[in-house]
Amino acid sequence: MTASTMQAHSTTAPTPAAQAAPKAPASWRGWLAQRPSVFTLALIVLVCLAVGAINPGFFQLPVLFDIVRACTVLGLFALGVLIVLAAGGIDVSFAAIAALTMYSITKLVLNHFPEAPIALLLAAGAVSGAVLGVFNGLLVHWLKAPSLIVTIGTQYLYRGILLTFVGTVFFMNVPAPMDAFGKLALWRFDTAQGLHVVLPATVLVLAGAAVLTWWLLNRTLIGRAVYAIGGSLAIAERLGYNLRTVHIFVFAYAGFLSGLAGIVHVSSTRLANPFDLVGNELDVIAAVILGGARITGGSGTVGGTLLGVVLVTLINNVLILAGVPSTWQKVIIGAFILVAGACFAMRKQG
Numbered sequence: 403m404t405a406s407t408m409q410a411h412s413t414t415a416p417t418p419a420a421q422a423a424p425k426a427p428a429s430w431r432g433w434l435a436q437r438p439s440v441f442t443l444a445l446i447v448l449v450c451l452a453v454g455a456i457n458p459g460f461f462q463l464p465v466l467f468d469i470v471r472a473c474t475v476l477g478l479f480a481l482g483v484l485i486v487l488a489a490g491g492i493d494v495s496f497a498a499i500a501a502l503t504m505y506s507i508t509k510l511v512l513n514h515f516p517e518a519p520i521a522l523l524l525a526a527g528a529v530s531g532a533v534l535g536v537f538n539g540l541l542v543h544w545l546k547a548p549s550l551i552v553t554i555g556t557q558y559l560y561r562g563i564l565l566t567f568v569g570t571v572f573f574m575n576v577p578a579p580m581d582a583f584g585k586l587a588l589w590r591f592d593t594a595q596g597l598h599v600v601l602p603a604t605v606l607v608l609a610g611a612a613v614l615t616w617w618l619l620n621r622t623l624i625g626r627a628v629y630a631i632g633g634s635l636a637i638a639e640r641l642g643y644n645l646r647t648v649h650i651f652v653f654a655y656a657g658f659l660s661g662l663a664g665i666v667h668v669s670s671t672r673l674a675n676p677f678d679l680v681g682n683e684l685d686v687i688a689a690v691i692l693g694g695a696r697i698t699g700g701s702g703t704v705g706g707t708l709l710g711v712v713l714v715t716l717i718n719n720v721l722i723l724a725g726v727p728s729t730w731q732k733v734i735i736g737a738f739i740l741v742a743g744a745c746f747a748m749r750k751q752g
Contacts (some may be wrong), residue, residue: 438694438742439706442713443744445692445738446516449716456565456724459729464599465720469712471601471670472719475500475679477608477711479686480693481615482656484707487690488619489652490632490699495538496660496686497679498560503530504664506568508674511577520579524607527665528658534560535657539650549653573674584669604666611659614703624651632699688735689714692742713738 421639479496486493492539507526511518538556542549576584586603593599602638619625627648629639639645693710717734726734 410562411619421497437589439703441742442692442694442706442709445742446709446716448715449720453716453720453724460720460723464593465723467599469600469715469719470605473708473711474602474604474608474670475663475667475706476565476686476689476715477680478611478659478666479682480658480689480707480711481611483686483690484693484702484704485615485619485628486549486652486656487697488632489628489648489654489694489703490635491542491649492697493538493549493553493653493656493685494683495534495553495557495560495664496656497656497681497683498557498564499531499534499622499660500664500667501676501679502534502564502568502716503527503661503665504613504668504678505564505674505676506530507665508573508576508580508668509569511580512573512575516577518577518579520583523579524662524665527661529661531659531661531664533657535744536650538657539653541655542653543646543649546721549558561680567680568676570676571649572676576668576672576674580665580669581672584672588701602670604670607662607666614702615655618655620705624648628652629700632701634700656748685714685718685735688739691739722748 438596450460451585459465479500482496483493504527507523507530511523534556541547541552541556543550550746584602584604587600588603588605589601593597619628624647627638627643630641630643631645631648635645664679666681671678689710690702690707691697691710692713693702693706693708696706714735717731717738721731721734722728
């Protein structure tokens with residue numbers, strides 16, 4: 403190597419410090435991009451601190467139990483939406499599936515099988531929801547249409563079938579097994595103020611669903627296929643993944659959880675109302691997005707989704723303790739989604 407070459411090399415080669423300086427921000431963005439749930443957790447802490455500062459009564463066990471109870475049905479819906487979003491689709495028919503399933507089964511049991519065990523009712527709800535979900539998946543695959551359009555159509559179809567052919571009368575007295583399941587408590591006690599506090603056993607359904615969803619997404623071949631197809635359909639097809647199988651699976655699983663959610667909802671409220679669960683689709687999708695899932699697919703975690711559920715539940719059920727009018731709840735959720743979208747966009751820049 404000549405002297406001139408050595409001199410040129412020494413003047414053009416960057417120093418280690420110079421190399422590290424521009425990479426530091428990218429490294430920080432990359433760290434946050436790999437952990438979007440950290441942002442969601444920070445929002446939860448911020449909301450809790452703000453509400454607690456205004457109303458110290460927020461930091462009490464009864465409030466925590468109420469939040470857990472409110473998270474159960476929303477969480478079941480969100481886990482189903484997560485797995486569909488991860489595959490690059492979207493499902494807005496889950497509430498209609500839950501309503502049709504819960505009302506039909508409740509009516510059937512009241513009229514013909516009043517003593518059917520709750521395990522059988524949960525299984526019936528899950529299987530019925532899965533069948534309706536399979537129908538969604540087949541339509542998405544056969545029609546080659548966006549899943550949003552397909553599930554909007556099936557949403558109206560399922561609700562129309564419910565209200566036209568099944569019934570519109572409220573059932574105030576649900577079957578005894580559902581009533582007993584709704585009253586079953588993991589923990590109960592009385593406070594010094596005379597309040598009766600209960601942690602319902604229905605939360606075990608959400609816990610079991612969360613574990614199952616995590617296992618499916620992280621420990622099975624179908625989970626790899628879900629993320630692969632959501633990340634890049636063309637690459638996934640070249641790798642040999644079967645698009646039809648994945649479509650049927652993700653929508654069937656979302657229906658499976660929706661059916662469970664319907665039975666849990668009836669058991670918790672002790673009321674079978676065919677008009678229930680309508681209008682919470684955006685809250686569920688917001689929870690999944692706030693949990694870090696991309697609307698375009700290929701990402702999302704169970705932990706992040708559950709954090710998103712907690713955040714949306716806090717906004718919808720707890721901000722009233724801080725004196726925030728209910729009309730502002732949607733405004734706050736929308737603002738959080740916009741901020742989260744700006745932060746999560748760093749994943750494209752890392």
